[in-house]
Amino acid sequence: MEKQIILLGVNIDHVATLRQARGTRYPEPVQAALVAEQAGADGITAHLREDRRHIQDRDIYLLKDMLHTRLNLEMAMTDAMLAFAVKVGPQACCLVPERREELTTEGGLDVASAADKMRSACQQLADANIEVSLFIDPDSRQIDAAVAAGAPVVELHTGRYADALTKGEQEQELQRISAAAAYAHQAGLQVNAGHGLNIANVEAICRIEQIVELNIGHSLIAQALFSGLESAVRDMKRVMRESRLHG
Numbered sequence: 333m334e335k336q337i338i339l340l341g342v343n344i345d346h347v348a349t350l351r352q353a354r355g356t357r358y359p360e361p362v363q364a365a366l367v368a369e370q371a372g373a374d375g376i377t378a379h380l381r382e383d384r385r386h387i388q389d390r391d392i393y394l395l396k397d398m399l400h401t402r403l404n405l406e407m408a409m410t411d412a413m414l415a416f417a418v419k420v421g422p423q424a425c426c427l428v429p430e431r432r433e434e435l436t437t438e439g440g441l442d443v444a445s446a447a448d449k450m451r452s453a454c455q456q457l458a459d460a461n462i463e464v465s466l467f468i469d470p471d472s473r474q475i476d477a478a479v480a481a482g483a484p485v486v487e488l489h490t491g492r493y494a495d496a497l498t499k500g501e502q503e504q505e506l507q508r509i510s511a512a513a514a515y516a517h518q519a520g521l522q523v524n525a526g527h528g529l530n531i532a533n534v535e536a537i538c539r540i541e542q543i544v545e546l547n548i549g550h551s552l553i554a555q556a557l558f559s560g561l562e563s564a565v566r567d568m569k570r571v572m573r574e575s576r577l578h579g
């Protein structure tokens with residue numbers, strides 16, 4: 333397989349987390365998105381949670397208007413969120429599981445247990461010309477279900493890999509992601525990945541050649557405190573490019 337460049341979607345949720353902590357007008361997520369684009373981001377991701385803890389509806393409208401690349405709207409699969417997505421019309425929409433009590437997304441969607449709802453959600457978004465992806469664990473059963481639901485893209489949850497406490501556990505999770513990426517690619521799906529990735533753990537993921545795009549947020553916004561967002565995004569892009577080319 334010829335090596336393809338690997339794309340970076342920058343998740344800006346945690347710019348909004350800082351703003352919401354004080355209810356101020358700053359920092360502005362759209363401004364962060366534009367800086368990320370200038371630094372080489374291939375797209376911008378924002379998760380509009382049902383509890384609106386960080387990103388707000390107005391952020392999504394502004395992003396849709398202002399971006400030069402692509403807006404990937406992450407959201408729960410509810411009727412209200414589907415109606416919102418169809419109204420705004422982002423280029424892409426990633427359906428994710430959500431629990432109000434969680435600190436961050438804890439696992440992938442159980443696509444296999446909600447086949448009819450998934451199929452209908454994928455159809456509604458496709459009818460609105462929105463590319464749908466399903467955020468799933470690296471598991472062949474969920475990949476089969478994503479194909480049956482008619483999703484063209486899956487995003488493999490890398491959280492367990494990122495949180496692994498030992499080298500052995502991390503290697504095992506990497507193998508699961510690698511096998512799932514090959515399986516999903518073989519099944520005709522575009523394979524994206526993300527969650528918990530940072531400059532120290534991203535290289536091995538970039539070497540999985542079926543992965544087209546990574547979505548990375550928390551670690552980039554954290555690094556931006558020290559080196560600025562532009563430099564954080566540029567460094568991440570460089571490491572991703574080098575690991576893909578020389579991996």
Ligand SMILES: CC(=O)[C@@H](O)[C@H](O)COP(=O)(O)O
Binds near residue numbers: 346406435467526527
């Ligand atoms: C779906 C996913 O893995 C995340 O990117 C998600 O956006 C995490 O939510 P928080 O940004 O609220 O942690």
Ligand SMILES: NCC(=O)COP(=O)(O)O
Binds near residue numbers: 487527528529547
């Ligand atoms: N879908 C994953 C994402 O958008 C970014 O996740 P994180 O880097 O903030 O953990």
